[in-house]
Amino acid sequence: MTSTLPPTVDPARLQEALDGRWAHVRRDARENLHDPEMLPVYGESTAEARERVTRMAAKLAESGRVTLGFPKEFGGEADAGGSVTSIEMLAFVDLSLMVKAGVQWGLFGGAVQLLGTRRHHETYLPGIMGFELPGCFAMTETGHGSDVQQLRTTCTYDPATQTFDLHTPHEAARKDYIGNAAKDGRMAVVFAQLVTQGKNHGVHAWLVPIRDEDGNPMPGVTIGDDGPKAGLLGVDNGRLTFDHVTVPRDMLLDRYGQVAEDGTYTSSIENETRRFFTMLGTLVRGRVSVGGSAASATKLALDIAVRYGNTRRQFAAPGEEREIVINDYRVHQRKLLPALAKTYALHFAQGELVSTMHDVQTAVHEHGQEIDEPAQRELESRAAGLKVAQTWHATRTIQMCREACGGAGYLQENRLPHLKADTDVFTTFEGDNTVLLQLVAKGLLTGYRDAFGSLDGWGRVGFVADMVRETVLERTAARALIQRLVDAVPGRDDEVPMLDRGWQLKMFEFREKHALEGAIRRLRKNSTTPGMAPFDMFNDVQDHVLKTAEAHIDRIVLEAFVDAVDRTADPAAKELLDTVCDLYALSIIEEDKGWFLEHGQLTPSRAKTLTATVNALLKELRPHITTLVDGFAIPAGWKAAAILEEEPGRQEAMAARDAELRAGNGGGTPEGTATDLDVPPGQ
Amino acid sequence: MTSTLPPTVDPARLQEALDGRWAHVRRDARENLHDPEMLPVYGESTAEARERVTRMAAKLAESGRVTLGFPKEFGGEADAGGSVTSIEMLAFVDLSLMVKAGVQWGLFGGAVQLLGTRRHHETYLPGIMGFELPGCFAMTETGHGSDVQQLRTTCTYDPATQTFDLHTPHEAARKDYIGNAAKDGRMAVVFAQLVTQGKNHGVHAWLVPIRDEDGNPMPGVTIGDDGPKAGLLGVDNGRLTFDHVTVPRDMLLDRYGQVAEDGTYTSSIENETRRFFTMLGTLVRGRVSVGGSAASATKLALDIAVRYGNTRRQFAAPGEEREIVINDYRVHQRKLLPALAKTYALHFAQGELVSTMHDVQTAVHEHGQEIDEPAQRELESRAAGLKVAQTWHATRTIQMCREACGGAGYLQENRLPHLKADTDVFTTFEGDNTVLLQLVAKGLLTGYRDAFGSLDGWGRVGFVADMVRETVLERTAARALIQRLVDAVPGRDDEVPMLDRGWQLKMFEFREKHALEGAIRRLRKNSTTPGMAPFDMFNDVQDHVLKTAEAHIDRIVLEAFVDAVDRTADPAAKELLDTVCDLYALSIIEEDKGWFLEHGQLTPSRAKTLTATVNALLKELRPHITTLVDGFAIPAGWKAAAILEEEPGRQEAMAARDAELRAGNGGGTPEGTATDLDVPPGQ
Structure with a gap:
């Protein structure tokens, strides 16, 4: 394979393709979000970090960058997509600050905005937006993190006093890991089981003061500190316990469920489970922000590792004077380039997700439309799936980048230890x-249920293979384009060139469809196996x-990438992205x-061709590796990595001195070398 | 597959199998190494951690546990294997302390012992062993970490003054990441190019004072601090720069190379490269210790995650009252159990390595035998390979364990953040x-060279497939046993039950042999490709x-495991280990x-059987998961993990209260549940 790529690609054109719909928010951050105090400080104590981040959060509030998502009448811009993008940019600067902002304006503020009603907005949103009222999102309990519908905290209504009694029944029911709780929070949105007239109506949220003006815990509230964590030292995570705390009736965030003075419960959503998940669904923004922020940290780590690999030399080739730049080693390329390709892929999928989220939420919250349930459900599934993909990719990639920088990492x-x-x-x-x-x-299996009627136990899961395509595969925005590419695959699957985009797409589709069908078949079989326990x-x-x-x-991610390549205007940038997309697709396969x-989609000989093709792509992309990180357009002032701050010319000076040394001035020439395999046998 | 395992296995019998040849060293540490100040302190600053670890290192010196490896005449026990085992045990307690000890007594003390001669031993070993003389091992430079033969620091002999001139020629040649340098070190073993009579004889080591009695840097020595790191806060890593520092002639550690008063260089090893790697080879203990210490951290992380997973419950099964213990979920088992199996496998391989190292080093350093070059080379290769396997396994497993403990992790x-x-x-x-x-x-390719004559460029690499087995596979201690098992495989490979140990061994052997042959074939082809650059x-x-x-x-690791199972005395423990060995082998495959x-060793249908067999093994081992971590016999006092320190009975009390709550006292009964798929749709 000879390279068909243009010799140079302008990173600014790549950046345009990446910046997408909220390019103005990104541009604003790059140009104006420059406060040295916002960068992580190396070696700071937990107390110092918390202090700094609190101070910076107040500064952020002034900037207006973190309040884009709030209603216009309170000074926001009703721009859900902009608010998530803004958080994603903040993540480049300092992740503690990003999380602090996410807690204050995303989770806490978002809950008041989306679960509360007008009286809550008027009373509290201005203070929340201005950070005069720091708050917590108190959902997770020590004993219930994943299964939050089973939270144990109770909030019981008493018509005699027209108040709720908020109570933590046992230690495992204490609220835990709550951001803003240990130091700053004045109020908290507390999630608890709503009990009135002797009946439990499931989890609801209340706005509860937890500290008084002087910062002391309110009566009945016990506040603990989660102490030092692996990272995020600037975020004051803590624990909240409520000992029969009295909460006025109107502090219930009652958009989706109301309690009348006499204790009568009403809700527009009758089914309790559906109601709870409708409430949770409005809070999807948090999950989307985490995915986007993980991506920012990943990009920064790659930026550092790629630039380090450009200057770091180790081992001379046989007969060569100068040592080899480590980015030239195939094994180093095998670490960096597929990770870069996946970062691009996830970026485009994230862009699509943010855009969808914005449109779905704007329709409901700005234009007062009914919730489009299938669209909302799909949004939640996409948000969950991309959060998983982004965060595991971040964990693995940042780890790899730290190792790729050796001791310096x-x-x-x-910076890399902080990012990790x-x-x-x-x-x-x-x-x-x-x-x-x-x-x-x-979500995938439920598509089935919807098509075939109620899923009441596994026994009645319908199974019709052809439906998989319709219920699962007909969903992404780029569907028409994808279909064209898939239909255009020439000849038999095992003869098509691997760089054929349609073939790549078919492989991804086949795997999903086959896995889903198999899962359904096995579930159905189990459900008819006598004596098998439901679990x-x-x-x-x-x-x-x-x-x-x-x-x-x-x-989903591949389709988003394919769509993004298609939409890229600059021909050179488009060609480069097209090749990066090949690398993403083939490295996943x-x-x-x-x-x-195992499933007959590759023959052994095709599998060998696959490895060779990936290696050829690495070779082709190697000269563009710096352009690819330049495309992220991370301002130098945000990087805070000493290894990137070398004086200009130092590398050259070092190299010159090295040559001198080898020529014998001050060092003589070593008698032998150990370069036949480029590895010293005993080191 | 129905379980053939005994219903209970005594963890003490597992422990016996694991403890091996240096059981007495392990026992002593478990019983007597209990100083609360040695445990990591959460939230301590870098300065506090360094202070504590220095104090603890002095205490350790008094205990005699860290000086086992030194000669008897100086108060040691000439027990190389014991010293490595002792470091491995220390790693359970605090990794900073382990590294500090490894630097002082392993690297610094080891270099003086093994590269120095009698006059160095007499003058310095007592102070080193007693920690009155803290020291550094100054090999790595900012610009050369992997390719240490190309170090840039020079040490040039002047017969007029009978001294050496030690010099750092440029910034990239400064010594970097050097433990004990930033705060404590009084002397350093410094590696540099030895130049005398205008000729460079390659890298040698000198014992150089770096601080005076008052702790101030010696003239010409500049000491920097590497500052806060990702972890190991208690280790004072720093940078050393030498500006024409005068070093007396007798400070050259001259066991393998001597400079006479007039500057004449002599050495018993003529070839410079061989000499350098002989010197390095004596220092293999460091690499062995790192592998063993990584294993200790991995065991502790697994201990924590397994015990947490035994009590943590989340999501109720359909129709069940009580929530499910997370260790009962298959996906959780898929995380924990293969990692546990690999930890066992690596433990046995490490035991074999330490034993070999002990015997090889004792022969040379105690019994004055000539170095057995092939044995030494194989030892170095094993030490390198196991260091890689142990440390990547640690990185991945500790990460997984932290995630398996959710927010608590x-x-x-x-503890998990520290371990990571x-x-x-x-x-x-x-x-x-x-x-x-x-x-x-x-090493593997060199086996070829030895069999077929000198490897002078790739062009002359011989290729005879049958030789691979002889040169590569005929090496481990358990060879006869392995061969018997392989020979006993009944019938065709694709029909043999997957629990047949011989089949598993054959798969591992085939892969190694085939990969090696292919690499040689490709290298040979490239070497005859016109115009291809050597690199x-x-x-x-x-x-x-x-x-x-x-x-x-x-x-190598599988063979060590097979051998260990064979040697296990207790029948129940043996059966359990046998099953853990199956899981190790099959999860690697x-x-x-x-x-x-791809290489025709599995058919698609066999591949499916493989997945099913691994799942069946998980089910079989699930009831023994606690026994498996109990086998590590980590004293409770070393664990320092709050989640393992719950009061007895709390879980039961919580569960009782949960049941009460669900019965309606104080909470009422929720109207619906979301357990049809055990996942709330919107969470």
């Missing part, structure tokens, strides 16, 4: 990734079900080649 | 893992070469099933 001054430690919690907060994968899988029916297929979800997410071989 | 009070951050550098220090894999591969000949095959090394390491399918 272990020093805080080079701060993002580490992303895989389990805002939904544990494994649990979220099950949610995605459930075992499910548990026996759990690994298969999660595999289905992963295949689904991969396909290569990673899972066991599955494709 | 992110809090420092639960502290071990993170292990993958790149004491040899970058990728570079070490190349070293292992080189490209190698680089084109680099991924293949590393794959070969990984396959080799996997095989499953992980790489793409390769086995």
Whole structure:
């Protein structure tokens, strides 16, 4: 394969393709979000970090950048997509600050905005937006993180006093890991089981003062500190326990459920489970923000590792004087380039997700339309799936980048330790990734249920293979384009060139469809197996079900990338992105080649061609590796990595001195070399 | 598959099997190494951590536990294996302390002991052993970490003054990441190019004072601080720069190379490269210690995650009252159990390595025998390979364990963040893992060279397939047993039950042999390709070469496990280990099933059986998961994890209260549940 890529691609054109619909928000951040105090400080204590981040959060409030999502009448811009993009940009600067902002304006403010009604908005939104009223989002309990419908905190209405009694019944029911709780929070949106007239109506939310003006805990409220964490030192996570705390009736955030003075409960959504998940669904923004922020940290880590790999030299080739730049080693390329390609892929999928989220939420909250349930459900599934993909990709990629920088990658001054430690919690907060994968899988299986009637136990899961395509595959925006590409695949699948985009798409589609069909078949079989406990029916297929979800997410991501390439205006940038898309698609297939071989989609000889093709793509993309990180357009002032701050010319000076040394001035010429395999045998 | 395992296995019997040859050293540590100040302190600053660890290192010196490896005449026990085992046990307690000890007594003390001669021993070993003379091992430079033969620091002899001139020629030549340098070190073993009579004789080591009695840098020595790191806060890593520092002639550690008063250089090893790697080879203990310490951290992380998963419940099964313990979910088992199995496998391989190292070193250093070059080379290759396997396994497993504990896994009070951050550098220090894999591969390819004559460029690499078995596979202690098992495989490979140990061994052997043959074939082809640059000949095959090394390491590890099972006395423990060995072997094959399918060693239907067999093994081992971590016998006092310190009975009390709540007292009964798929649709 000879390279067909243009010799140079302007990174600014790549940046345009990446910046997308909220380019103005990104541009504003790059140009104006420059406050040295916002950058992480290396070696700061937990107390210092918390202090700094609180101060910076107040500054952020003044900037208006974090209030884009609030209603215009309170000074916001009713721009849900803009608010998420703004958080994503903040994540480049400092992840503690990003999380603090996400708690204050996303989770806490968002809950008041979306679960509360006019009286809550008028009274509290101005203080929330201005950070005069720092608050918490108190949902998770020590004993219930994933299964939040089973929270144990109760809030029981007493018509005699017209107040609620908020109570933590046992230690496992204390609210835990709550951001803003340990130090700053004045109020909290507290989630608890609503009990009135002797009946439990499920989880609802109340706005509850937790500290008085002097910062002391309110009567009945016990506040604990989660103490130092792996990272995010600037976020004051804590624990809240309520000992029969009195909460006035009007502090119930009552958009989706109301309690009258006499204790009568009303709601427009009758089914309790549906009501709870409707409430939760409005809060999807948090999950979308976490995915986007994980992506920012990943991009920054890659930026650092790629630039380091451009200047770091180690081992001379046989007969060569100068040592080899480590980015020239294939194994180093195998680390960096597929990760870069996947970062691009996820970026485009994230862009599509934010755009969808914006439109769905704007329709409901700005234009007063009814919730479009299928669209909302799909949004939640996409948000969950991409959160999983982004955060695991961040964890793995940042780890790889730190290793790719050797000892330098272990020093805080080079930023990578902070990126790793701060993002580490992303895989389990805002939904544990494994649990979220099950949610995605459930969405796929539910498509089935909708098509074939109620799913009441596994026994009645319908199974018609052809329907999979309709219910699962007909969903992404780029569907028409994708279909054209798939239909255009020439000849037999095992003869098509691997760079054929249609073939790549077909592989992704086949895997998802086949995995889903298999999961359904196995679930149906288990449900008719005499004596099998319901839990075992499910548990026996759990690994298969999660595999289905992963295949689904991969396909969504690839389609978003294909669509983005299609929409790229600049021809050179388009060609480069097209090749990056090849690398993404083929490295995903290569990673899972066991599955494709097992299911007859690759022959052994095709599998070997696959490896060779990926290697050829690495070679082709190597000269563009710096352009690819330049495309992220991360301002130098945000990077805070000592290894990127070398004086100009130092590399050259070092090299010159090295040459001198080898020529014998001050060092003589070593008698032998150990370069036949470029590895010293005993080191 | 119905379980054939005994219903209970005594963990003490497992422990016996694991404890092996240095059981007395392990026992002593478990019983007597209990100082609360040695445990990591959560939230301590870098300065506090350094202070504490220095104090603890002095205490350790008094205990005699860290000086086992030194000669008897100075108060040691000449017990190389014991010293490595002692460090491995210390790693359970605090990794900063372990690294500090490894630097002082392993690297610094070890270099003086093994590279120095009698006058160095007499003058310095007592102070080193007693920690009155803290020291550094100053090899790595900012610009040269992997390719240490190309270090740029020079040490030039002047016969007029009978001194050496030690000099750092440019910034990239400064010594970097040097433990004990930033705060405590009084002397350093400094590696530099030895120049005398105008000729460079390659890298040698000198014992150089770096601080005076008052702790001030010696004239010409500039000491920098690497500052805060991702972890290992208690280790004072720093930078050393030498500006024409005068070093007396007798400070050259001259066991392998001497400079006479007039500047004449002599050495018993004529070839410079061989001499350098002979010197390095004596220091293999460091690499062995890192592997063992990574294993300790992994065991502790698994201990925490398994116990947490035994009590943590989430989501109720359909129709069930009580929620399910997360260790009962297959996907959770898929995380924990294969990692546990691999930890066992690596433990036994490590035991074999330590034993070999002990015997090889004792023969030379105690019994004055000549170095057995092939044995020494194989030891170095094994040490490198296991260091890679242990440290990547640690990085991945500790990460997985932290995620398996959800939010609790992110809090420092639960130990996992420390384990992750502290071990993170292990993958790149004491040899970058990728570079070490190349070293292992080189060893395999060199076996070829030895069999077929000198390897002078790739062009003359001989290729005879049958020789692979002889030169590569005929090496491990358990060879006879392995051969019997392989020979006993009944019938065709694709019909043999997958629990047949011989079949598993054959799969591992085949992969290694085939990968090696392919690498050689490709290298030979490249070497005869006109116009191909020597670097490209190698680089084109680099991924293949590393794959070969990984396959080799996997095989060595499996054989060690098989041998250990064979040697286990207790029948119940033996049966359990046998099943854990099955899980290790089959999950490695499953992980790489793409390769086995591609190379015709698995049919698609066998690949499916493989997945089912692994799942069946998980089910069989689930009831023994606690026994498996109990087998590590980690004293409770070493764990320092808040989630393991619950008061007895609390779980039961919580459960009772939960049941009460569900019965309506204080909570009422929720109207609906979301358990049809055990995942709330909107969470």
